[in-house]
Amino acid sequence: xxxxxxxxxxxxxxxxxxxxxxxxxxxxxxxxxxxxxxxxxxxxxxxxxxxxxxxxxxxxxxxxxxxxxxxxxxxxxxxxxxxxxxxxxxxxxxxxxxxxxxxxxxxx
Amino acid sequence: xxxxxxxxxxxxxxxxxxxxxxxxxxxxxxxxxxxxxxxxxxxxxxxxxxxxxxxxxxxxxxxxxxxxxxxxxxxxxxxxxxxxxxxxxxxxxxxxxxxxxxxxxxxxxxxxxxx
Numbered sequence: 001x002x003x004x005x006x007x008x009x010x011x012x013x014x015x016x017x018x019x020x021x022x023x024x025x026x027x028x029x030x031x032x033x034x035x036x037x038x039x040x041x042x043x044x045x046x047x048x049x050x051x052x053x054x055x056x057x058x059x060x061x062x063x064x065x066x067x068x069x070x071x072x073x074x075x076x077x078x079x080x081x082x083x084x085x086x087x088x089x090x091x092x093x094x095x096x097x098x099x100x101x102x103x104x105x106x107x108x
Numbered sequence: 109x110x111x112x113x114x115x116x117x118x119x120x121x122x123x124x125x126x127x128x129x130x131x132x133x134x135x136x137x138x139x140x141x142x143x144x145x146x147x148x149x150x151x152x153x154x155x156x157x158x159x160x161x162x163x164x165x166x167x168x169x170x171x172x173x174x175x176x177x178x179x180x181x182x183x184x185x186x187x188x189x190x191x192x193x194x195x196x197x198x199x200x201x202x203x204x205x206x207x208x209x210x211x212x213x214x215x216x217x218x219x220x221x222x223x
Contacts, residue, residue, distance in 0.1 A: 043198060
């Protein structure tokens with residue numbers, strides 16, 4: 001049983017394309033997190049959101065609490081966006097649940 | 109600020125050997141976590157701590173022990189390593205859920221191979 005499901009698992013895009021990664025979850029949450037893991041292995045937090053929408057540069061994250069669904073969008077994708085994108089959810093019980101990640105490759 | 113650091117970055121152990129992974133953070137975070145990451149699986153929580161002197165089990169605690177003697181440090185121990193513990197280990201820290209931000213900050217990871 002996976003509390004967090006992501007789709008697609010793998011994604012290849014041409015530079016400049018608009019990209020969407022989806023995340024669905026099955027548990028009650030206090031927040032949803034989008035993380036980025038680069039080929040070197042380091043993990044950084046991109047967004048934490050509990051409602052609505054957040055934007056940072058070319059990245060946009062949305063969440064629909066009623067549908068238990070979130071999307072991460074990348075506009076005007078670039079090869080440097082190539083990474084694994086991980087969706088995670090947290091609750092007030094100190095638990096984090098992670099998806100298995102979406103591996104994105106952006107081709108020049 | 110160094111953020112979250114992990115020592116060592118790489119290690120090879122023989123079955124039955126022991127070792128300790130060190131995690132240090134300089135952000136004054138109350139919460140610290142140890143995860144393992146295996147191919148095809150999401151990060152899985154091994155143990156966590158909500159403050160100095162406290163520890164709690166996560167999803168996959170068997171074969172590991174932890175200690176949080178100082179607020180800034182969180183140690184993960186393997187008493188008798190097994191090949192199934194071959195993995196990449198990540199430490200993370202955060203404020204409490206009621207704090208200014210529940211965002212987790214991750215260390216660079218430790219790649220452990222048990223032969």
